[in-house]
Amino acid sequence: MSTPPTSGPQPPDRGEPSAAERRRWRQYLADEKAEAATYRYLAERRQGEERDILLALADAERRHEEHWRQLLGHEADKPTRPSLRNRMLGLLARRFGSVFVLALAQRAEGRSPYSDDPSATSAMAADEQIHEEVIRGLATRGRTRLSGNFRAAVFGANDGLVSNLALVMAIGATGVSSTFILFSGIAGLLAGALSMGAGEYVSVRSQRELLEASRPTQVTLSAAKSLDIDANELVLVYRARGMSREAAEHRAAERMGLFTCDCDPSLSLWPEKMEEAAGDDHESVGTGIGAALSSFCFFASGAIIPVLPYLFGMGGLSAVVLSCTLVGIALLLTGGVVGLLSGASPVKRGLRQLAIGLGAAAVTYALGLLFGTGPA
Incomplete structure (x- = not known):
C-alpha cells in the first residue's frame, strides 16, 4: 500500500481544473517518476549510507507522484514524457552514476516550481528544498574525493x-x-x-618533506625509562604536539609504564595510530613523480x-x-x-x-x- 502523498495542508479545491492545469500536472507526474527512477539508478551503484539516502529520496518522489495521481484521477495514466532535463539525468545515471549526475540533480531540485504552484502543497515545496540540500551533501562527498586531482x-x-x-x-x-x-x-x-x-x-616533494619533518619520532620510547618521573618532561612533548594537559599526562603515564593514573583511557594515542595518521597524510599528498x-x-x-x-x-x-x-x-x-x-x-x-x-x-x-x- 502506498504511503500518503504528503503531510501538511492540501491545496484548496478550486473546482474543475483547466486543460492547461491537467497538462502541467501530468508533466509534474512524469518528472517525479523520472526523478525517482534516477535516484534508484544512482542507489544501485552505491552502498551503505549513500544507498539508503538515495532510496529514501526515491520514496519521497514517489509520494509526490501520488499527489499528482490523486489530482489527475483517471488521466494519471495518460502517457507524458518527462522533461528533457530529467530524461538526460536518467540516461547519465544509468550509464555513469557519478558525481556529475548528483551535481545536475542538485540544480534540478533547486529549480522546483512547487513553491509558486498553488496545486502543490507547502510540504511538497519544502521537500524539494530539503532534497536540494541532501543532494548537495552527497555531491560534496564526491567533490571532496576528486577535488585534488580535478583541480590539478x-x-x-x-x-x-x-x-x-x-x-x-x-x-x-x-x-x-x-x-x-x-x-x-x-x-x-x-x-x-x-x-x-x-x-x-618540487611542490609535492617539499610538502612530503615538511610532513616527514613534522612526524613524531619514537625517541620517547628509549628516553622514557631514564626520565625523572616527578618532572616528567614527556608531558611537554605531547603538549607541544597539540594535546591537552589531561591527554598529555595520560600519554606520558603510558609511556613510562604508569597505568594507575585516573585519566580517561579514551585519551590514549597508540603509536600505530600515529603511524597510520602520518601514512594517510603522505598518501593524500601523492608522489612527486606522479604529480609531475x-x-x-x-x-x-x-x-x-x-x-x-x-x-x-x-x-x-x-x-x-x-x-x-x-x-x-x-x-x-x-x-x-x-x-x-x-x-x-x-x-x-x-x-x-x-x-x-x-x-x-x-x-x-x-x-x-x-x-x-x-x-x-
Whole structure:
C-alpha cells in the first residue's frame, strides 16, 4: 500500500481544473517518476549510507507522484514524457552514476516550481528544498574525493590553453611565417609543460618533506625509562604536539609504564595510530613523480590545441580564427565542468573561462600587431 502523498495542508479545491492545469500536472507526474527512477539508478551503484539516502529520496518522489495521481484521477495514466532535463539525468545515471549526475540533480531540485504552484502543497515545496540540500551533501562527498586531482587537471589544461594561445596569437600577429609560429607553439608547449611538471614535483616533494619533518619520532620510547618521573618532561612533548594537559599526562603515564593514573583511557594515542595518521597524510599528498607527470600531461593536452591549425599546414587569418575557435570550445567545456561540479551554472562558468582566455589572447595579439611587421 502506498504511503500518503504528503503531510501538511492540501491545496484548496478550486473546482474543475483547466486543460492547461491537467497538462502541467501530468508533466509534474512524469518528472517525479523520472526523478525517482534516477535516484534508484544512482542507489544501485552505491552502498551503505549513500544507498539508503538515495532510496529514501526515491520514496519521497514517489509520494509526490501520488499527489499528482490523486489530482489527475483517471488521466494519471495518460502517457507524458518527462522533461528533457530529467530524461538526460536518467540516461547519465544509468550509464555513469557519478558525481556529475548528483551535481545536475542538485540544480534540478533547486529549480522546483512547487513553491509558486498553488496545486502543490507547502510540504511538497519544502521537500524539494530539503532534497536540494541532501543532494548537495552527497555531491560534496564526491567533490571532496576528486577535488585534488580535478583541480590539478583543470588548472593544468586551462593554463596550457590560455598561455599557448596567447603565445601563438602574439607571434602570429607580428607577421612571421606559419612555420615559425608552429615551432614557437611547440616550444611553448614543451617549456610550459616541463615547467608545470617541475613545479608540481618540487611542490609535492617539499610538502612530503615538511610532513616527514613534522612526524613524531619514537625517541620517547628509549628516553622514557631514564626520565625523572616527578618532572616528567614527556608531558611537554605531547603538549607541544597539540594535546591537552589531561591527554598529555595520560600519554606520558603510558609511556613510562604508569597505568594507575585516573585519566580517561579514551585519551590514549597508540603509536600505530600515529603511524597510520602520518601514512594517510603522505598518501593524500601523492608522489612527486606522479604529480609531475599529471601536470605535464594536463598542460600539454591544453597547449596542443592552439597549435593544431599550424600542425595541419594552415596559416594567416584562417589559422588564427580556427585556433581561437578550438580554444574557445575547450574553455567552454572546462568552465562548464567546473560549474557543474561546483553546483553553479555551467553556462556562466563556461562563459567566464571563455572571456578570460580570449581576453588574454586578444591583449597579446594586439601587442604583436603593435610591435610586429603586420599580418603575414
